Amino acid sequence: MNKVRIKSRSEIETMRRSGKAASIVLQTIGEAVSPGISTYELDQISREAIKKLGGISSFLGYQLPHHPPYPATICVSINEEIVHGIPRKDCILKEGDIIGIDTAVYLNGFHGDNAYTFPVGDIEPEAQSLLEVSKNALYKAIDAAKPGSRLGDACSALQTHVESHGFSVVRDFVGHGIGRNLHEEPQVPNYGEPGRGVRLRPGTVLAIEAMTNAGTHESETLEDGWTAVTADRRISALFEHTVAILPEGPEILTDNHDLWGSNSH
Ligand code: MF3
Numbered sequence: 051m052n053k054v055r056i057k058s059r060s061e062i063e064t065m066r067r068s069g070k071a072a073s074i075v076l077q078t079i080g081e082a083v084s085p086g087i088s089t090y091e092l093d094q095i096s097r098e099a100i101k102k103l104g105g106i107s108s109f110l111g112y113q114l115p116h117h118p119p120y121p122a123t124i125c126v127s128i129n130e131e132i133v134h135g136i137p138r139k140d141c142i143l144k145e146g147d148i149i150g151i152d153t154a155v156y157l158n159g160f161h162g163d164n165a166y167t168f169p170v171g172d173i174e175p176e177a178q179s180l181l182e183v184s185k186n187a188l189y190k191a192i193d194a195a196k197p198g199s200r201l202g203d204a205c206s207a208l209q210t211h212v213e214s215h216g217f218s219v220v221r222d223f224v225g226h227g228i229g230r231n232l233h234e235e236p237q238v239p240n241y242g243e244p245g246r247g248v249r250l251r252p253g254t255v256l257a258i259e260a261m262t263n264a265g266t267h268e269s270e271t272l273e274d275g276w277t278a279v280t281a282d283r284r285i286s287a288l289f290e291h292t293v294a295i296l297p298e299g300p301e302i303l304t305d306n307h308d309l310w311g312s313n314s315h
């Protein structure tokens with residue numbers, strides 16, 4: 051049974067606005083990333099930006115299975131953290147860190163979900179390379195998410211790009227369908243086989259999340275019940291776009307040239 055909820059043209063039009071809002075929020079937070087700022091302050095910036103756009107945070111109070119309600123509007127993941135780090139007053143960014151920031155906005159009945167990993171000042175060459183590879187892997191997946199192709203085509207494009215650079219893809223977390231709910235079918239893994247998985251029919255909208263580790267793909271969850279870290283404590287990067295599959299091709303609903311540059315189509 052195919053439970054993917056296909057969106058109409060007018061629903062996609064509404065989702066463009068949710069996606070745009072999420073991308074503006076993410077850009078606004080990114081502009082504040084610098085040594086000395088706390089992740090709590092970044093969450094405050096996110097709250098204000100979401101409010102200013104007339105939206106609601108998709109994350110605040112969200113209940114994932116087997117987790118307590120999420121207490122903030124952003125998920126942060128610093129260095130060895132993979133996803134779902136909770137903002138804290140005593141968590142201060144320092145030069146050389148990388149910080150993944152994930153934020154999502156609910157607006158006009160639809161969600162837009164978007165994440166980017168920012169360098170904090172000067173970072174190590176390995177970190178620089180991980181960010182580049184992870185971001186490009188997301189675009190490889192998007193390029194392969196053509197109408198009529200299958201989910202595995204996009205997932206395997208992501209995986210192949212990452213592994214060809216000697217990094218690993220996260221297996222314990224997935225991207226997802228998105229629309230009136232933050233998480234819809236299908237799950238979007240960071241690995242897959244060409245020709246396998248659901249067919250990407252026009253009107254499918256996916257939150258594709260490229261989650262890339264420098265070392266092992268294995269993860270652990272910290273005692274706070276949320277923060278996922280790499281088992282070997284090597285660094286991890288996250289890039290996410292909300293993407294609509296249209297008859298004319300994939301369209302990035304969270305596109306924002308000021309943040310993503312000319313990489314975005
Ligand atoms: N962007 C992540 C996801 O879509 C974060 C969700 S966890 C939440 O899975 F609880 F904060 F919503």
Ligand code: CO
Pocket residue numbers: 163164225226257259290
């Ligand atoms: Co998501």
